[in-house]
Amino acid sequence: MQQFLFAQRNDVTIRFDTPAAHFTESLPLGNGRLGAMMFGNTKKERIALNEISLWSGGPQDADIENAYQFLKPIQDYLLAGDNKAAQDLLQKNFIAKGKGSGHGRGANDKYGAYQTMGDLFIIWKDSNAAVTNYNRVLDLEKAIATTTFTRNAATFTEEVFTDFVNDITWVRLSTTKKGSINVVLALYRKENAQIKTKKNTIAMMGQLPSGADKGMQFVTVAQPSVKDGTIKQEGNELVIENATECWIRISSATNYNYAIGNLSTEDVFEKAFAYIEKAKQTSFTAAQQKSTAAYQQLFNRCRWTMPDSKAATALTTNQRLINYHKGEEDLQLPVLYFNFGRYLLIGSSRPGLLPANLQGLWAVEYQTPWNGDYHLNINIQMNYWPAELTNLGVLAEPMHRFTSSLVPNGTKTAKAYYNANGWVAHVISNPWFFTSPGEGASWGSTLTGGAWLCEHIWEHYRFTKDTAFLKKYYPVLKGAAQFLQSILIKEPTHGWLVTAPSNSPEHAYKMPNGFIGNTCMGPTMDMQICRELFNACIDASAVLKTDAQWRNELTSTVKQLAPNQIGAKGDLNEWVNDWEDAEPHHRHVSHLYGLHPYDEISISKTPALAEAVKQTLLQRGDAGTGWSMAWKINFWARLHDGEHALQLFKQLVKPVAGGDEIKMSGGGGTYSNLFCGHPPFQIDGNFGATAGLAEMLLQSNEEEAELLPALPAAWHTGSIKGLCARGGFDISMEWKNGALVSCTVLSKTGKDYTLLYKGKTIRLKTTKGKTYRFMLNDFK
Numbered sequence: 001m002q003q004f005l006f007a008q009r010n011d012v013t014i015r016f017d018t019p020a021a022h023f024t025e026s027l028p029l030g031n032g033r034l035g036a037m038m039f040g041n042t043k044k045e046r047i048a049l050n051e052i053s054l055w056s057g058g059p060q061d062a063d064i065e066n067a068y069q070f071l072k073p074i075q076d077y078l079l080a081g082d083n084k085a086a087q088d089l090l091q092k093n094f095i096a097k098g099k100g101s102g103h104g105r106g107a108n109d110k111y112g113a114y115q116t117m118g119d120l121f122i123i124w125k126d127s128n129a130a131v132t133n134y135n136r137v138l139d140l141e142k143a144i145a146t147t148t149f150t151r152n153a154a155t156f157t158e159e160v161f162t163d164f165v166n167d168i169t170w171v172r173l174s175t176t177k178k179g180s181i182n183v184v185l186a187l188y189r190k191e192n193a194q195i196k197t198k199k200n201t202i203a204m205m206g207q208l209p210s211g212a213d214k215g216m217q218f219v220t221v222a223q224p225s226v227k228d229g230t231i232k233q234e235g236n237e238l239v240i241e242n243a244t245e246c247w248i249r250i251s252s253a254t255n256y257n258y259a260i261g262n263l264s265t266e267d268v269f270e271k272a273f274a275y276i277e278k279a280k281q282t283s284f285t286a287a288q289q290k291s292t293a294a295y296q297q298l299f300n301r302c303r304w305t306m307p308d309s310k311a312a313t314a315l316t317t318n319q320r321l322i323n324y325h326k327g328e329e330d331l332q333l334p335v336l337y338f339n340f341g342r343y344l345l346i347g348s349s350r351p352g353l354l355p356a357n358l359q360g361l362w363a364v365e366y367q368t369p370w371n372g373d374y375h376l377n378i379n380i381q382m383n384y385w386p387a388e389l390t391n392l393g394v395l396a397e398p399m400h401r402f403t404s405s406l407v408p409n410g411t412k413t414a415k416a417y418y419n420a421n422g423w424v425a426h427v428i429s430n431p432w433f434f435t436s437p438g439e440g441a442s443w444g445s446t447l448t449g450g451a452w453l454c455e456h457i458w459e460h461y462r463f464t465k466d467t468a469f470l471k472k473y474y475p476v477l478k479g480a481a482q483f484l485q486s487i488l489i490k491e492p493t494h495g496w497l498v499t500a501p502s503n504s505p506e507h508a509y510k511m512p513n514g515f516i517g518n519t520c521m522g523p524t525m526d527m528q529i530c531r532e533l534f535n536a537c538i539d540a541s542a543v544l545k546t547d548a549q550w551r552n553e554l555t556s557t558v559k560q561l562a563p564n565q566i567g568a569k570g571d572l573n574e575w576v577n578d579w580e581d582a583e584p585h586h587r588h589v590s591h592l593y594g595l596h597p598y599d600e601i602s603i604s605k606t607p608a609l610a611e612a613v614k615q616t617l618l619q620r621g622d623a624g625t626g627w628s629m630a631w632k633i634n635f636w637a638r639l640h641d642g643e644h645a646l647q648l649f650k651q652l653v654k655p656v657a658g659g660d661e662i663k664m665s666g667g668g669g670t671y672s673n674l675f676c677g678h679p680p681f682q683i684d685g686n687f688g689a690t691a692g693l694a695e696m697l698l699q700s701n702e703e704e705a706e707l708l709p710a711l712p713a714a715w716h717t718g719s720i721k722g723l724c725a726r727g728g729f730d731i732s733m734e735w736k737n738g739a740l741v742s743c744t745v746l747s748k749t750g751k752d753y754t755l756l757y758k759g760k761t762i763r764l765k766t767t768k769g770k771t772y773r774f775m776l777n778d779f780k
Helices: 067-079 083-093 268-278 284-299 317-325 332-348 379-383 385-389 393-405 407-418 449-464 467-487 524-543 548-560 607-620 626-638 642-652 684-697
Strands: 013-016 027-030 034-038 044-051 118-124 132-139 144-151 154-162 169-175 181-188 193-198 201-210 213-227 230-234 237-243 245-254 303-305 698-700 704-707 718-725 729-736 739-747 753-757 760-764 771-775
Touching: 013 317, 013 332, 027 132, 027 144, 027 154, 027 332, 034 154, 044 169, 044 245, 067 083, 067 407, 118 169, 154 284, 169 181, 169 284, 181 193, 181 201, 181 213, 181 245, 201 268, 213 230, 213 237, 213 268, 237 245, 245 268, 284 332, 303 332, 317 332, 332 385, 332 642, 332 684, 379 385, 379 449, 379 626, 379 684, 385 393, 385 449, 385 684, 385 718, 393 407, 393 449, 393 467, 407 467, 449 467, 449 524, 467 524, 467 548, 524 548, 607 626, 626 642, 626 684, 642 684, 684 698, 684 718, 698 718, 698 729, 704 729, 739 753
Parallel strands: 704 753
Antiparallel strands: 013 132, 027 034, 034 044, 044 118, 118 181, 132 144, 144 154, 154 169, 169 245, 181 237, 193 201, 201 213, 213 245, 230 237, 303 718, 698 704, 718 729, 729 739, 739 771, 753 760
């Protein structure tokens, strides 16, 4: 293939010079509800389609009634040090009823799986002639994908975008040679669908299974129109002949009801067709301009600039990854990755809908890996780490509402398993608000999934100081805290309060007696989450002037929780006992939750614990799956080690070949379209690394913000606008030769605030809505 004929901005452009051979080479587009992936094939083009609510399965009763009868025996075994007996009893009586998640393959079970909607195929006639000047580009600034190529003395252009205004997917085919577009249009889905063609419209309708029952209904409608050509029907396909331009409007819908988390009786075909009718009088160009404008209202809130990588201008993105991995300089590659992460969040999370799942909303599978669900032991949370910090806090609404929607089922689960107050969610969930334990003791009994979700509610308040929001969600926080408060027991050695039974997500310990197990009491992450949630409820109740007596109870309880402990090797203990790691280089580093995302450990306030965290990271190593390396970027940023954080980023963007292999260790990397490779593709790595890059530039609490806390030497010159700090501030910075030049602060709350930079400070008394600008010599 030939090199590109025109330059693109290297920090907002993903480029290919060949069609996609795998979906990890496709160009993803999304508007929060709809997803599309352009493959760019010049013979049989494939546009993979998604709709964020398209799930098999349905609501299920997965709680074992009266499982709480086994709670005390399990706890007694743990208190006696017989963890094997506790884990055996838990596996038998304290897991999900029935198939649970189907061990991550629940597409045909009641749990269900996120699924692809199907494909639009564009089959080019007369496609045997040679293709030249091939170019395929995703413009992150405009949210549009474009493929161009020359064949038979004509240049053809294909453009695709998902409309942020009209809520449909658009495709435009155009050519420089009048009447030279000759294509066949077809919709395809390999199962659970039928396709019909009528009046220049293709409709694909179907219903997914819900275990043995019928589940969700769905429809996709594709309707082309042409200039200078004709449309005719042949079977279930439409034939376009002699056109100069062809526009295709694609609409998808399901009968999922977001308000109730269940299925409605609405006519799905009418629902899908209404979107087409709404956009019928709108041209492609007008729709694209309005959609881009709506998208840019979010995307342009935060922009990072680094010196131009001119050498990268003529390269494909994959070649840039290869060169970067070899050690060549490309200062705009981290910026491109950052922009792509924010682009993906805008494309897969829209207020009022479901949160972004394990693949955002981009999938070509009918059985997505791990059901494409919501993993509550880090993965869905990592999806939303960039939201508040990079000025996309409004897009966290689906996460907040999803957390609230778990409360009814979680209340029932709390009673069934723990006879406890409040509500609980364990490790996995879905659009049907599954809250039961998983079906395996080694991973399924983590009981702080719901409490971790609550952290995002509290973080939104910390960033915005929105008391109306806090009042709305306070009952959710309170219920999660009441559950943890109800189930705490005293461990025998120190009399500390601990959770039980639980585990440290997916990792195992080795006891002195040689037993290797997962089930335990008081894993460090649980205790950190307890402290964070209890303290959040203490502060929230004070802000809202409510629950004074309960606040006092929590204040007393917090003091009795098992503390962070430093082990014999100088690392932070993962369990309440200083046990050996069964897998010293395990991908989860859950006991460092207190460093990130929680901030109870820091190099300034708890230097001994920060050093123990550093030792833990050095012992655990940098390797891991994609999302694991992304988390470690955040850890090293919080430790103010920008060089190590950048080293982790470089390891994360190591180029890997597209494929479907599941690799739980020794993996990690980035596919050529910048999707993160777990492997396989899991979007949390993209989001986690985006947050980590931002953490290298700004860290904050409600009282102060630290500027450029982990700036690596390679990022010697740059600027960023619109990062957000806790307390209600937008912060922009410029730096040169590794030193801060200027800082601009917009106060959205009128709070007093402190800026920190390399040990020097500026103390601000602010007025709501006012902007303040400082130079380096203003810091004292």
